[in-house]
Amino acid sequence: MRKNIYLFIYLILLISVACSGTKEGELENYWPNAGITYEIFIQSFYDSNGDGIGDIKGVTKKLEHVKELGANAIWFMPVMPSPSYHKYDVTDYLDIHPDYGTLEDFKEMIQAAHDKDIKIVIDMIINHTSNEHPWFLESQKSRDNPYRDYYVWAQKDTIADYINKKTITLDSDNIQQWHDPGFGEDYYYGFFYGGMPDLNFDNPKVREEIYEIGRFWLEEVGVDGFRLDAAKHIFPDDRPEDNHAFWKEFREKMEEIKPDVYLVGEVYDMKEIVAPYLPGLPALFNFDFHYTLLESYEKEDGMLLAKKQKEILDFYDEITDEFIDATFSSNHDQPRLLNSLNENPKKYKQAINILMSMPGAPYLYYGEEIGMLGKKPDEHIREPFLWDIQANDKGRATWIEPEYSIDETVTPLAIQKSMSTSFFNHYKEIIKLRNTNRGLALGKLELFEGDLPTPLMAFYRKHKNQDLLVIHNLSDVHQKLVIPDDYQDVIYTFGGTTVDNNELDLPAYSSIIFEK
Structure with missing residues:
Protein backbone atom coordinates (compact mmCIF):
# COMPACT_ATOMS: atom_id res chain seq x y z
CA MET A 1 0.00 0.00 0.00
CA ARG A 2 2.77 2.43 0.97
CA LYS A 3 4.52 1.65 -2.34
CA ASN A 4 1.37 2.60 -4.26
CA ILE A 5 1.11 5.89 -2.35
CA TYR A 6 4.72 6.77 -3.22
CA LEU A 7 4.06 5.90 -6.87
CA PHE A 8 0.97 8.13 -6.86
CA ILE A 9 2.92 11.05 -5.35
CA TYR A 10 5.70 10.56 -7.92
CA LEU A 11 3.20 10.67 -10.79
CA ILE A 12 1.63 13.84 -9.38
CA LEU A 13 5.07 15.46 -9.22
CA LEU A 14 5.83 14.47 -12.81
CA ILE A 15 2.54 15.97 -14.00
CA SER A 16 3.18 19.12 -11.97
CA VAL A 17 6.63 19.64 -13.52
CA ALA A 18 5.30 18.98 -17.02
CA CYS A 19 2.48 21.49 -16.59
CA SER A 20 4.58 24.20 -15.01
CA GLY A 21 6.96 24.49 -17.97
CA THR A 22 10.22 26.19 -17.06
CA LYS A 23 11.24 25.83 -13.44
CA GLU A 24 11.72 28.95 -11.35
CA GLY A 25 15.28 30.21 -11.74
CA GLU A 26 15.82 28.41 -15.04
CA LEU A 27 16.96 30.43 -18.05
CA GLU A 28 14.34 31.17 -20.67
CA ASN A 29 14.71 32.43 -24.22
CA TYR A 30 12.17 35.18 -24.81
CA TRP A 31 13.50 36.15 -28.23
CA PRO A 32 12.27 37.85 -30.35
CA ASN A 33 9.42 39.41 -28.34
CA ALA A 34 11.42 40.16 -25.18
CA GLY A 35 14.79 38.48 -25.70
CA ILE A 36 18.20 40.13 -25.78
CA THR A 37 20.15 40.87 -28.96
CA TYR A 38 23.88 41.62 -29.00
CA GLU A 39 25.10 44.03 -31.71
CA ILE A 40 28.51 43.21 -33.24
CA PHE A 41 30.74 45.22 -35.56
CA ILE A 42 32.79 42.30 -36.89
CA GLN A 43 35.70 44.52 -37.90
CA SER A 44 36.38 45.34 -34.23
CA PHE A 45 35.27 42.15 -32.52
CA TYR A 46 37.90 39.36 -32.74
CA ASP A 47 40.74 38.98 -35.24
CA SER A 48 41.37 35.25 -35.73
CA ASN A 49 44.12 35.47 -38.38
CA GLY A 50 46.28 38.36 -37.21
CA ASP A 51 45.62 40.73 -40.11
CA GLY A 52 44.33 43.44 -37.76
CA ILE A 53 40.68 43.11 -38.83
CA GLY A 54 38.01 41.21 -36.93
CA ASP A 55 36.47 38.35 -38.89
CA ILE A 56 33.73 35.75 -38.96
CA LYS A 57 35.93 32.94 -37.63
CA GLY A 58 36.71 35.27 -34.73
CA VAL A 59 32.99 35.59 -34.00
CA THR A 60 32.63 31.81 -34.12
CA LYS A 61 35.44 31.50 -31.62
CA LYS A 62 33.74 33.96 -29.26
CA LEU A 63 30.14 32.75 -29.45
CA GLU A 64 30.53 31.40 -25.93
CA HIS A 65 31.06 34.98 -24.73
CA VAL A 66 27.67 35.97 -26.18
CA LYS A 67 26.09 32.93 -24.55
CA GLU A 68 27.76 33.58 -21.19
CA LEU A 69 26.56 37.18 -21.23
CA GLY A 70 23.00 35.93 -21.67
CA ALA A 71 22.12 37.23 -25.15
CA ASN A 72 19.72 35.27 -27.33
CA ALA A 73 20.66 36.69 -30.72
CA ILE A 74 23.35 38.60 -32.59
CA TRP A 75 22.77 41.52 -34.93
CA PHE A 76 25.70 42.00 -37.27
CA MET A 77 26.42 45.40 -38.71
CA PRO A 78 26.94 45.09 -42.52
CA VAL A 79 28.83 42.01 -43.69
CA MET A 80 28.62 42.45 -47.48
CA PRO A 81 31.40 43.72 -49.79
CA SER A 82 31.81 47.49 -49.64
CA PRO A 83 34.52 50.12 -50.24
CA SER A 84 34.09 51.68 -46.77
CA TYR A 85 35.13 50.49 -43.32
CA HIS A 86 31.52 50.59 -42.05
CA LYS A 87 30.13 48.78 -45.11
CA TYR A 88 26.81 50.61 -45.31
CA ASP A 89 27.43 51.10 -49.05
CA VAL A 90 27.13 47.65 -50.62
CA THR A 91 28.78 46.57 -53.86
CA ASP A 92 27.57 42.94 -53.83
CA TYR A 93 24.44 41.81 -52.02
CA LEU A 94 25.19 38.10 -52.38
CA ASP A 95 28.58 37.76 -50.73
CA ILE A 96 30.67 38.42 -47.62
CA HIS A 97 33.31 41.14 -47.46
CA PRO A 98 36.64 39.35 -48.08
CA ASP A 99 38.19 41.01 -45.00
CA TYR A 100 35.63 39.12 -42.92
CA GLY A 101 35.98 35.72 -44.59
CA THR A 102 33.79 33.69 -46.92
CA LEU A 103 30.17 32.68 -47.23
CA GLU A 104 31.19 29.22 -46.01
CA ASP A 105 32.74 30.80 -42.91
CA PHE A 106 29.48 32.65 -42.34
CA LYS A 107 27.34 29.53 -42.76
CA GLU A 108 29.56 27.63 -40.33
CA MET A 109 29.26 30.47 -37.83
CA ILE A 110 25.46 30.44 -38.16
CA GLN A 111 25.37 26.70 -37.52
CA ALA A 112 27.62 27.08 -34.47
CA ALA A 113 25.40 29.91 -33.19
CA HIS A 114 22.23 27.90 -33.73
CA ASP A 115 23.80 24.99 -31.85
CA LYS A 116 24.05 27.40 -28.89
CA ASP A 117 20.47 28.62 -29.41
CA ILE A 118 21.70 32.01 -30.66
CA LYS A 119 19.79 33.57 -33.57
CA ILE A 120 21.53 35.56 -36.32
CA VAL A 121 20.26 38.88 -37.73
CA ILE A 122 22.14 40.80 -40.42
CA ASP A 123 22.03 44.41 -41.51
CA MET A 124 20.15 44.69 -44.82
CA ILE A 125 20.94 47.97 -46.58
CA ILE A 126 18.44 48.36 -49.41
CA ASN A 127 17.65 52.08 -49.37
CA HIS A 128 20.83 52.65 -51.36
CA THR A 129 23.88 50.93 -52.79
CA SER A 130 27.47 52.03 -53.16
CA ASN A 131 28.22 54.23 -56.17
CA GLU A 132 30.66 51.42 -57.04
CA HIS A 133 27.90 48.80 -57.25
CA GLY A 190 21.31 60.04 -52.74
CA PHE A 191 19.63 60.88 -49.44
CA PHE A 192 22.69 60.24 -47.25
CA TYR A 193 25.51 61.32 -49.57
CA GLY A 194 26.83 60.99 -53.11
CA GLY A 195 28.59 57.69 -52.43
CA MET A 196 25.23 56.11 -51.58
CA PRO A 197 22.80 56.53 -54.52
CA ASP A 198 19.21 55.66 -53.62
CA LEU A 199 17.53 52.74 -55.36
CA ASN A 200 14.31 53.44 -57.25
CA PHE A 201 11.60 51.39 -55.59
CA ASP A 202 9.01 52.59 -58.07
CA ASN A 203 10.72 50.15 -60.43
CA PRO A 204 9.22 46.61 -59.99
CA LYS A 205 12.54 45.11 -61.13
CA VAL A 206 14.32 46.71 -58.18
CA ARG A 207 11.78 45.32 -55.74
CA GLU A 208 12.17 41.84 -57.25
CA GLU A 209 15.95 42.10 -56.94
CA ILE A 210 15.56 42.96 -53.25
CA TYR A 211 13.17 40.07 -52.59
CA GLU A 212 15.61 37.67 -54.26
CA ILE A 213 18.42 39.02 -52.06
CA GLY A 214 16.25 38.39 -49.00
CA ARG A 215 15.52 34.86 -50.19
CA PHE A 216 19.25 34.18 -50.67
CA TRP A 217 20.18 35.14 -47.11
CA LEU A 218 17.21 33.42 -45.47
CA GLU A 219 17.12 30.24 -47.53
CA GLU A 220 20.63 29.62 -48.82
CA VAL A 221 22.69 31.18 -46.03
CA GLY A 222 20.35 30.56 -43.11
CA VAL A 223 20.03 33.87 -41.24
CA ASP A 224 17.04 34.36 -38.96
CA GLY A 225 16.17 37.89 -39.94
CA PHE A 226 17.15 41.37 -41.00
CA ARG A 227 17.78 44.73 -39.42
CA LEU A 228 16.44 47.14 -42.06
CA ASP A 229 18.63 50.21 -42.36
CA ALA A 230 17.10 53.61 -43.17
CA ALA A 231 13.64 52.05 -43.40
CA LYS A 232 11.96 55.44 -43.44
CA HIS A 233 13.71 56.51 -46.64
CA ILE A 234 12.77 53.85 -49.20
CA PHE A 235 10.62 56.58 -50.74
CA PRO A 236 11.05 60.32 -50.01
CA ASP A 237 9.62 61.67 -46.76
CA ASP A 238 6.65 63.18 -48.59
CA ARG A 239 5.52 59.66 -49.61
CA PRO A 240 5.11 57.93 -46.23
CA GLU A 241 2.17 55.80 -47.38
CA ASP A 242 4.36 54.31 -50.11
CA ASN A 243 6.99 53.47 -47.50
CA HIS A 244 4.38 51.72 -45.33
CA ALA A 245 3.02 49.78 -48.31
CA PHE A 246 6.48 48.67 -49.41
CA TRP A 247 7.37 47.25 -46.00
CA LYS A 248 4.08 45.34 -45.81
CA GLU A 249 4.89 43.84 -49.20
CA PHE A 250 8.48 43.11 -48.10
CA ARG A 251 7.24 41.34 -44.97
CA GLU A 252 4.79 39.23 -46.99
CA LYS A 253 7.54 38.19 -49.41
CA MET A 254 9.96 37.31 -46.62
CA GLU A 255 7.33 35.36 -44.65
CA GLU A 256 6.61 33.30 -47.76
CA ILE A 257 10.26 32.23 -47.58
CA LYS A 258 10.57 31.96 -43.79
CA PRO A 259 7.30 32.25 -41.84
CA ASP A 260 9.06 33.18 -38.58
CA VAL A 261 11.45 35.70 -40.15
CA TYR A 262 12.48 38.49 -37.77
CA LEU A 263 12.37 42.05 -39.14
CA VAL A 264 13.48 45.07 -37.12
CA GLY A 265 13.39 48.51 -38.66
CA GLU A 266 15.35 51.71 -38.18
CA VAL A 267 12.71 54.44 -38.25
CA TYR A 268 14.06 57.37 -36.31
CA ASP A 269 11.18 59.75 -35.56
CA MET A 270 8.23 60.54 -33.28
CA LYS A 271 5.93 57.68 -32.30
CA GLU A 272 3.16 59.04 -34.56
CA ILE A 273 5.52 58.74 -37.55
CA VAL A 274 6.95 55.40 -36.44
CA ALA A 275 3.70 53.58 -35.66
CA PRO A 276 2.36 53.15 -39.25
CA TYR A 277 5.46 51.06 -40.05
CA LEU A 278 4.41 48.34 -37.60
CA PRO A 279 2.30 46.26 -40.04
CA GLY A 280 5.39 45.83 -42.22
CA LEU A 281 8.11 45.95 -39.59
CA PRO A 282 6.81 44.28 -36.43
CA ALA A 283 9.95 45.23 -34.48
CA LEU A 284 11.11 48.85 -34.41
CA PHE A 285 13.99 50.50 -32.58
CA ASN A 286 12.91 52.74 -29.73
CA PHE A 287 15.17 55.78 -30.10
CA ASP A 288 13.12 57.66 -27.51
CA PHE A 289 14.22 55.13 -24.89
CA HIS A 290 17.91 55.92 -25.43
CA TYR A 291 17.55 59.70 -25.45
CA THR A 292 15.02 59.87 -22.62
CA LEU A 293 17.23 57.65 -20.45
CA LEU A 294 20.06 60.16 -20.81
CA GLU A 295 17.70 63.10 -20.26
CA SER A 296 16.39 61.45 -17.09
CA TYR A 297 19.90 61.36 -15.65
CA GLU A 298 20.65 64.93 -16.74
CA LYS A 299 17.49 66.27 -15.08
CA GLU A 300 17.46 63.74 -12.22
CA ASP A 301 13.82 63.16 -13.15
CA GLY A 302 13.15 59.50 -12.44
CA MET A 303 9.67 59.19 -13.91
CA LEU A 304 10.52 60.93 -17.18
CA LEU A 305 11.55 57.67 -18.87
CA ALA A 306 8.88 55.52 -17.24
CA LYS A 307 6.13 57.91 -18.37
CA LYS A 308 7.57 58.19 -21.88
CA GLN A 309 7.80 54.42 -22.19
CA LYS A 310 4.26 53.95 -20.93
CA GLU A 311 3.01 56.55 -23.40
CA ILE A 312 4.75 54.83 -26.34
CA LEU A 313 3.66 51.30 -25.39
CA ASP A 314 0.04 52.35 -24.90
CA PHE A 315 0.07 54.20 -28.23
CA TYR A 316 1.40 51.16 -30.11
CA ASP A 317 -0.98 48.83 -28.25
CA GLU A 318 -3.90 50.73 -29.79
CA ILE A 319 -2.55 49.89 -33.25
CA THR A 320 -1.46 46.27 -32.80
CA ASP A 321 -0.63 43.91 -29.95
CA GLU A 322 2.04 42.17 -32.04
CA PHE A 323 4.72 44.87 -32.03
CA ILE A 324 8.20 44.27 -30.62
CA ASP A 325 9.72 47.26 -28.82
CA ALA A 326 13.45 47.10 -29.59
CA THR A 327 14.90 49.11 -26.72
CA PHE A 328 18.55 50.11 -26.41
CA SER A 329 20.78 52.26 -24.23
CA SER A 330 23.50 52.71 -26.89
CA ASN A 331 24.45 51.63 -30.40
CA HIS A 332 27.00 52.19 -33.17
CA ASP A 333 25.74 55.72 -33.96
CA GLN A 334 25.71 57.26 -30.47
CA PRO A 335 28.60 58.02 -28.13
CA ARG A 336 29.38 55.12 -25.82
CA LEU A 337 26.99 55.05 -22.88
CA LEU A 338 29.70 55.44 -20.25
CA ASN A 339 30.83 58.66 -21.95
CA SER A 340 27.25 59.92 -22.04
CA LEU A 341 26.96 59.27 -18.30
CA ASN A 342 30.12 61.26 -17.47
CA GLU A 343 32.06 58.03 -16.92
CA ASN A 344 30.21 57.49 -13.64
CA PRO A 345 30.37 53.73 -12.93
CA LYS A 346 27.35 53.73 -10.57
CA LYS A 347 25.16 55.46 -13.14
CA TYR A 348 26.45 53.08 -15.79
CA LYS A 349 25.58 49.96 -13.84
CA GLN A 350 22.19 51.36 -12.96
CA ALA A 351 21.48 52.19 -16.61
CA ILE A 352 21.63 48.51 -17.56
CA ASN A 353 19.39 47.76 -14.56
CA ILE A 354 16.84 50.17 -16.01
CA LEU A 355 17.10 48.68 -19.51
CA MET A 356 16.67 45.14 -18.19
CA SER A 357 13.80 45.97 -15.83
CA MET A 358 11.76 47.80 -18.48
CA PRO A 359 9.49 46.11 -21.05
CA GLY A 360 10.88 45.49 -24.52
CA ALA A 361 13.40 43.39 -26.40
CA PRO A 362 16.74 44.99 -25.36
CA TYR A 363 19.73 45.44 -27.65
CA LEU A 364 23.26 45.49 -26.24
CA TYR A 365 26.12 47.07 -28.17
CA TYR A 366 29.35 45.07 -28.13
CA GLY A 367 31.82 46.33 -25.54
CA GLU A 368 29.21 47.95 -23.32
CA GLU A 369 29.49 44.93 -21.02
CA ILE A 370 33.09 45.91 -20.23
CA GLY A 371 32.52 49.67 -20.17
CA MET A 372 34.14 50.59 -23.46
CA LEU A 373 34.45 54.29 -24.24
CA GLY A 374 33.98 56.23 -27.45
CA LYS A 375 32.86 59.52 -28.95
CA LYS A 376 32.25 60.90 -32.44
CA PRO A 377 33.44 60.52 -35.14
CA ASP A 378 31.76 57.16 -35.55
CA GLU A 379 34.98 55.21 -36.03
CA HIS A 380 35.80 55.84 -32.39
CA ILE A 381 32.44 54.57 -31.20
CA ARG A 382 33.41 51.33 -32.96
CA GLU A 383 36.89 50.71 -31.55
CA PRO A 384 38.28 47.18 -31.03
CA PHE A 385 37.02 44.99 -28.20
CA LEU A 386 39.51 44.46 -25.35
CA TRP A 387 39.63 40.71 -24.67
CA ASP A 388 42.80 40.72 -22.57
CA ILE A 389 45.65 43.03 -21.67
CA GLN A 390 47.32 44.11 -24.90
CA ALA A 391 50.43 41.96 -24.39
CA ASN A 392 48.26 38.82 -24.23
CA ASP A 393 45.46 39.84 -26.57
CA LYS A 394 46.02 37.81 -29.74
CA GLY A 395 42.54 38.60 -31.03
CA ARG A 396 42.41 42.36 -30.52
CA ALA A 397 41.81 44.13 -33.83
CA THR A 398 44.28 46.82 -34.88
CA TRP A 399 42.59 48.31 -37.96
CA ILE A 400 42.27 51.63 -36.10
CA GLU A 401 44.38 53.32 -33.46
CA PRO A 402 41.91 53.60 -30.57
CA GLU A 403 41.59 56.91 -28.73
CA TYR A 404 39.15 55.96 -25.99
CA SER A 405 39.09 52.20 -25.34
CA ILE A 406 42.64 51.30 -24.36
CA ASP A 407 44.16 49.32 -21.48
CA GLU A 408 44.67 52.49 -19.46
CA THR A 409 40.98 53.44 -19.59
CA VAL A 410 39.07 50.15 -19.98
CA THR A 411 39.68 46.97 -18.00
CA PRO A 412 39.84 44.06 -20.48
CA LEU A 413 37.32 41.21 -20.26
CA ALA A 414 39.83 38.60 -19.02
CA ILE A 415 40.50 40.70 -15.92
CA GLN A 416 36.87 41.73 -15.39
CA LYS A 417 35.77 38.10 -15.25
CA SER A 418 37.68 37.64 -11.99
CA MET A 419 36.39 40.90 -10.45
CA SER A 420 33.11 40.42 -8.60
CA THR A 421 32.21 44.12 -8.96
CA SER A 422 33.19 44.48 -12.63
CA PHE A 423 30.89 45.82 -15.31
CA PHE A 424 30.89 42.41 -16.99
CA ASN A 425 29.75 40.52 -13.92
CA HIS A 426 27.13 43.18 -13.20
CA TYR A 427 25.77 42.83 -16.75
CA LYS A 428 25.71 39.04 -16.39
CA GLU A 429 23.85 39.23 -13.09
CA ILE A 430 21.06 41.57 -14.19
CA ILE A 431 20.66 39.81 -17.56
CA LYS A 432 20.39 36.45 -15.79
CA LEU A 433 17.72 37.90 -13.50
CA ARG A 434 15.71 39.01 -16.52
CA ASN A 435 16.20 35.69 -18.29
CA THR A 436 14.91 33.79 -15.26
CA ASN A 437 12.02 36.06 -14.36
CA ARG A 438 8.97 36.16 -16.60
CA GLY A 439 7.62 39.27 -14.92
CA LEU A 440 10.71 41.29 -15.86
CA ALA A 441 10.76 39.93 -19.39
CA LEU A 442 7.08 39.85 -20.26
CA GLY A 443 5.24 41.92 -17.67
CA LYS A 444 3.04 44.87 -18.53
CA LEU A 445 4.24 48.29 -17.41
CA GLU A 446 2.21 50.21 -14.82
CA LEU A 447 3.37 53.43 -13.17
CA PHE A 448 3.72 53.90 -9.41
CA GLU A 449 0.95 56.26 -8.32
CA GLY A 450 2.00 57.35 -4.81
CA ASP A 451 4.04 60.34 -3.64
CA LEU A 452 7.49 60.02 -5.13
CA PRO A 453 10.65 62.10 -4.76
CA THR A 454 11.55 63.55 -8.18
CA PRO A 455 14.77 61.51 -8.67
CA LEU A 456 12.99 58.17 -8.17
CA MET A 457 11.76 55.96 -11.00
CA ALA A 458 9.12 53.51 -9.77
CA PHE A 459 6.92 51.19 -11.77
CA TYR A 460 5.22 47.80 -11.68
CA ARG A 461 5.75 44.85 -14.01
CA LYS A 462 2.74 42.53 -14.00
CA HIS A 463 2.51 39.19 -15.77
CA LYS A 464 -0.25 36.67 -15.06
CA ASN A 465 -0.03 36.04 -11.29
CA GLN A 466 3.35 37.76 -10.89
CA ASP A 467 3.53 41.33 -9.61
CA LEU A 468 6.84 43.21 -9.34
CA LEU A 469 7.68 46.68 -8.03
CA VAL A 470 10.85 48.23 -9.50
CA ILE A 471 12.50 51.34 -8.03
CA HIS A 472 15.62 53.24 -9.18
CA ASN A 473 17.23 56.35 -7.63
CA LEU A 474 18.63 58.47 -10.49
CA SER A 475 20.43 60.96 -8.27
CA ASP A 476 23.59 61.14 -6.15
CA VAL A 477 21.54 61.87 -3.00
CA HIS A 478 19.92 59.36 -0.63
CA GLN A 479 16.17 59.08 -1.18
CA LYS A 480 13.45 57.56 1.02
CA LEU A 481 10.14 56.05 0.01
CA VAL A 482 7.30 54.33 1.83
CA ILE A 483 6.27 51.29 -0.21
CA PRO A 484 2.97 49.36 -0.15
CA ASP A 485 2.62 46.75 2.60
CA ASP A 486 2.32 43.79 0.26
CA TYR A 487 5.72 44.28 -1.45
CA GLN A 488 8.21 42.79 0.99
CA ASP A 489 9.99 40.04 -0.94
CA VAL A 490 13.21 41.55 -2.36
CA ILE A 491 14.42 39.69 -5.48
CA TYR A 492 17.16 42.13 -6.52
CA THR A 493 19.08 44.94 -4.92
CA PHE A 494 21.91 47.14 -6.13
CA GLY A 495 23.83 49.98 -4.52
CA GLY A 496 23.14 49.32 -0.85
CA THR A 497 19.36 49.76 -0.65
CA THR A 498 17.80 48.89 2.70
CA VAL A 499 14.23 48.32 3.90
CA ASP A 500 13.01 48.98 7.44
CA ASN A 501 9.39 47.87 7.77
CA ASN A 502 7.85 49.74 4.83
CA GLU A 503 10.42 52.49 4.56
CA LEU A 504 12.90 52.12 1.75
CA ASP A 505 16.28 53.87 1.83
CA LEU A 506 17.95 54.27 -1.58
CA PRO A 507 21.56 55.48 -1.78
CA ALA A 508 22.88 57.26 -4.88
CA TYR A 509 22.16 55.41 -8.14
CA SER A 510 20.71 52.37 -6.42
CA SER A 511 18.01 49.95 -7.54
CA ILE A 512 15.68 47.46 -5.91
CA ILE A 513 13.03 45.02 -7.16
CA PHE A 514 10.26 43.59 -4.98
CA GLU A 515 7.85 40.78 -5.68
CA LYS A 516 4.34 40.84 -4.22
Missing part, protein backbone atom coordinates in the same frame (compact mmCIF):
# COMPACT_ATOMS: atom_id res chain seq x y z
CA PRO A 134 27.70 47.23 -60.77
CA TRP A 135 24.08 48.36 -61.05
CA PHE A 136 25.06 51.99 -60.55
CA LEU A 137 28.10 51.78 -62.82
CA GLU A 138 25.79 50.56 -65.55
CA SER A 139 23.13 53.10 -64.65
CA GLN A 140 25.55 55.99 -65.29
CA LYS A 141 26.38 54.94 -68.83
CA SER A 142 23.33 56.26 -70.63
CA ARG A 143 19.70 57.17 -70.25
CA ASP A 144 18.63 54.04 -72.12
CA ASN A 145 20.80 51.64 -70.13
CA PRO A 146 18.69 48.77 -68.66
CA TYR A 147 19.90 49.72 -65.16
CA ARG A 148 19.22 53.45 -65.50
CA ASP A 149 15.85 53.10 -63.84
CA TYR A 150 17.32 51.15 -60.89
CA TYR A 151 18.21 54.58 -59.47
CA VAL A 152 16.57 58.00 -59.33
CA TRP A 153 17.87 60.28 -62.05
CA ALA A 154 16.70 63.74 -63.11
CA GLN A 155 17.79 66.37 -65.60
CA LYS A 156 19.54 69.29 -63.97
CA ASP A 157 17.07 71.89 -65.19
CA THR A 158 14.10 69.99 -63.68
CA ILE A 159 15.61 69.96 -60.19
CA ALA A 160 17.38 73.33 -60.21
CA ASP A 161 15.42 74.49 -57.16
CA TYR A 162 16.44 71.40 -55.16
CA ILE A 163 20.12 70.87 -55.98
CA ASN A 164 21.40 73.12 -53.21
CA LYS A 165 18.48 72.65 -50.83
CA LYS A 166 19.81 72.03 -47.34
CA THR A 167 17.75 69.38 -45.60
CA ILE A 168 18.68 68.31 -42.11
CA THR A 169 16.75 65.39 -40.63
CA LEU A 170 16.88 63.47 -37.36
CA ASP A 171 18.91 60.69 -38.95
CA SER A 172 21.05 62.58 -41.45
CA ASP A 173 23.08 65.77 -41.43
CA ASN A 174 23.51 65.57 -45.20
CA ILE A 175 23.06 69.00 -46.75
CA GLN A 176 22.61 67.84 -50.34
CA GLN A 177 20.52 65.02 -51.82
CA TRP A 178 21.02 65.52 -55.56
CA HIS A 179 24.49 64.72 -56.88
CA ASP A 180 26.41 65.47 -60.06
CA PRO A 181 28.19 62.34 -61.40
CA GLY A 182 30.56 64.62 -63.28
CA PHE A 183 29.22 64.38 -66.80
CA GLY A 184 26.16 65.42 -68.78
CA GLU A 185 23.14 67.24 -67.42
CA ASP A 186 21.69 64.44 -65.27
CA TYR A 187 21.90 64.26 -61.48
CA TYR A 188 21.15 61.27 -59.25
CA TYR A 189 19.45 61.17 -55.85
